Amino acid sequence: MYPPSRKDFISLTLSDPHSHSYNNGKHRRQSCWRKWKQLSRLQRSLILFLLALLLIFGLLSYPGITEQWRGLSDREDWLDLNDRELKTILPVVKSLFGQAAGKAPAPVAGPHVQPALGPAVGPEGVGPDTGPGAGLDVVMEPRGPNIPILAKPPIKKKSFLNKRDPPNLQKDGNISDTVGGEKQEVVQDGEGEEEDKEKKMISWRGAMIEADQATEPPPSANEKEAEAEALPANPANTVPQEVSTGTADRLEAVRDAFRHAWKGYKDYAWGHDELKPISKSFGEWFGLGLTLIDSLDTMWIMGLKEEFAEAKNWVEKELTFNKNVDVNLFETTIRVLGGLLSTYHLTGDQLFLEKAKDLGSRLMPAFKTPSKIPFSDVNIGKGTAHPPRWTSDSTLAEVTSIQLEFRELSRLTQEPQYQEVVNEVMKLVHKLPGKQDGLVPMFINTNSGQFTHKGVFTLGARADSYYEYLLKQWIQGGKTEDELLEDYLQAIEGVKKHLVRQTGPSRLTFVGELSHNRFNPKMDHLVCFLPGTLALGAHNGLPGDHMDLAVELTETCHQMYKQMETGLSPEIVHFNLQSSDSRDVNVKPADRHNLLRPETVESLFYMYRFTKDNKYRDWGWDILQSFNNYTKVPGGGYTSINNVRDPVNPGPRDKMESFFLGETLKYLYLLFSDDMELLSLDKYVFNTEAHPVPIWPSPPK
Numbered sequence: 001m002y003p004p005s006r007k008d009f010i011s012l013t014l015s016d017p018h019s020h021s022y023n024n025g026k027h028r029r030q031s032c033w034r035k036w037k038q039l040s041r042l043q044r045s046l047i048l049f050l051l052a053l054l055l056i057f058g059l060l061s062y063p064g065i066t067e068q069w070r071g072l073s074d075r076e077d078w079l080d081l082n083d084r085e086l087k088t089i090l091p092v093v094k095s096l097f098g099q100a101a102g103k104a105p106a107p108v109a110g111p112h113v114q115p116a117l118g119p120a121v122g123p124e125g126v127g128p129d130t131g132p133g134a135g136l137d138v139v140m141e142p143r144g145p146n147i148p149i150l151a152k153p154p155i156k157k158k159s160f161l162n163k164r165d166p167p168n169l170q171k172d173g174n175i176s177d178t179v180g181g182e183k184q185e186v187v188q189d190g191e192g193e194e195e196d197k198e199k200k201m202i203s204w205r206g207a208m209i210e211a212d213q214a215t216e217p218p219p220s221a222n223e224k225e226a227e228a229e230a231l232p233a234n235p236a237n238t239v240p241q242e243v244s245t246g247t248a249d250r251l252e253a254v255r256d257a258f259r260h261a262w263k264g265y266k267d268y269a270w271g272h273d274e275l276k277p278i279s280k281s282f283g284e285w286f287g288l289g290l291t292l293i294d295s296l297d298t299m300w301i302m303g304l305k306e307e308f309a310e311a312k313n314w315v316e317k318e319l320t321f322n323k324n325v326d327v328n329l330f331e332t333t334i335r336v337l338g339g340l341l342s343t344y345h346l347t348g349d350q351l352f353l354e355k356a357k358d359l360g361s362r363l364m365p366a367f368k369t370p371s372k373i374p375f376s377d378v379n380i381g382k383g384t385a386h387p388p389r390w391t392s393d394s395t396l397a398e399v400t401s402i403q404l405e406f407r408e409l410s411r412l413t414q415e416p417q418y419q420e421v422v423n424e425v426m427k428l429v430h431k432l433p434g435k436q437d438g439l440v441p442m443f444i445n446t447n448s449g450q451f452t453h454k455g456v457f458t459l460g461a462r463a464d465s466y467y468e469y470l471l472k473q474w475i476q477g478g479k480t481e482d483e484l485l486e487d488y489l490q491a492i493e494g495v496k497k498h499l500v501r502q503t504g505p506s507r508l509t510f511v512g513e514l515s516h517n518r519f520n521p522k523m524d525h526l527v528c529f530l531p532g533t534l535a536l537g538a539h540n541g542l543p544g545d546h547m548d549l550a551v552e553l554t555e556t557c558h559q560m561y562k563q564m565e566t567g568l569s570p571e572i573v574h575f576n577l578q579s580s581d582s583r584d585v586n587v588k589p590a591d592r593h594n595l596l597r598p599e600t601v602e603s604l605f606y607m608y609r610f611t612k613d614n615k616y617r618d619w620g621w622d623i624l625q626s627f628n629n630y631t632k633v634p635g636g637g638y639t640s641i642n643n644v645r646d647p648v649n650p651g652p653r654d655k656m657e658s659f660f661l662g663e664t665l666k667y668l669y670l671l672f673s674d675d676m677e678l679l680s681l682d683k684y685v686f687n688t689e690a691h692p693v694p695i696w697p698s699p700p701k
């Protein structure tokens, strides 16, 4: 080898037809240098100019630098305003452990022995008070020795299986702010500046799929025509507003909405993942009957016996996990495993537990990684797992929001391996460097176990349910797992310090994002889970100012609906920090869609349960009316829409997400129910897909 003799040259590769045999680095560089010297001054200037241009483009595509250039000036003022020392948290932690928990710290060593299950839930006096196993106290028998199936995972190089396409990141969506060097939005407004382009992406919990990745063909011309007819063109043509607002009427209105959604699913998508209500067809994601399973416990709670019986029959006869299909670990866990476990708890029917066990064991290969941070995808038929094709990273929220379900599975089956693998993830994340005052980056590498894409913090897509599950695991486990509480309290302090701000015009409190120390007043609708979680924490003895923040954020989430022409929130809003401007909320054209998401009604449910303030019910009622007015499809089903600002043409997207039945309608029903014992928040904790699992009974002292 010839070490280069000098380093102060520009290395250019100029094609030289006579230099094929050249493979010596030093000679090649010297030759380049000679060529360079031989170029005319004009030629050299031209090349240097081009290189400079390339460099500038390269720098501009790096978000942190871009933001500095754009010169966001308001960040520092705000940081000063909200600055709090972490040390203020620690006494809280201490006092909490002394008072609220009232116990010496004790890590969860294994599953609790007996689930103390109450009788099956009967809703509002109309529900299935008798059903398979209703009223039974289910006692699980120990299943023999607890042998973890995960010994030391083999250290092997990551393999990319070509099962999923690379991401097509949405320019103005959530992920693109950090991935692939896309520019981050740092200025407000911009509404009307961008073209209102047809979006090809559908966002779910931060991951993106192309609309045309679905298995069915794109809509034909006829289908498009049908689409135009299917949705009412303006509110005058819509279903008349409910005039009565009594509790019973509201409950019945939610049941009606569910029945209507279910009718579409049953008629056109039975046993498939999602209904496409406009084209009267279906979409397949994992081929597991997602909507059907997500809906089971909602039907039970609403007392829809007939519908439940039909669905149960499908689970019994048709549902199989023994199929060669790649599923997303997180989505399958929260929707399918969570749905089966909660239905088991509500009904006591062993069928659902057996299915849950089968699925849980098939998801376990995801954890066989060098770092023990699970892969995003598992083939439940083959028992293989892999990351997405484009990266060996997993999304942080995805690997830290499967714990409630796996832990519960261990408790029910007396098989500790499920709990062990997910607890290990939490332990690793707990001590990982790269957090900022408890806030976590959005990605984690499955090989190294380290955070990647550091410096970007959000409570929205890709990070949200990490925070939710810190608190909920702590509650599930009987408030004994100190590290979870510590991480949660620290994170909420981090949120207050770095992400919470108020709008200029009306002083609306919101949660923005932080990218390399630059504040971005952007908030995903997904963040609207936070007020409910904060309220749940305060209800469980956490600081009172968490509840104050919850009240303010709930108002903001309500405004995200109220200020839109359809009364429905967009996917993402940008808040106005300037007091001179009269608008609080701006929406970019690419963010105007509504996917029938649940987060705001979820928080309304928690807020009503803890305050009994009727305004939360009224806000929920308004939202239900808006769903009926702008997303209800005649003939059956509801659809996500493209434009919440255009009541004349909201732009149906032809997709009913399973969480509309699993979460949105369930939370609305619970919001309007006067029965506080219907899934009492002192007995159950809801997973991030609204499937309730029991809070574990305290171990015997």
Ligand code: DMJ
Binding pocket: 204, 205, 465, 526, 597, 598, 599, 659, 663, 688, 689, 690
């Ligand atoms: C649901 O799948 C879950 O609520 C998840 O936590 C977030 N995304 C959707 C609903 O918006």
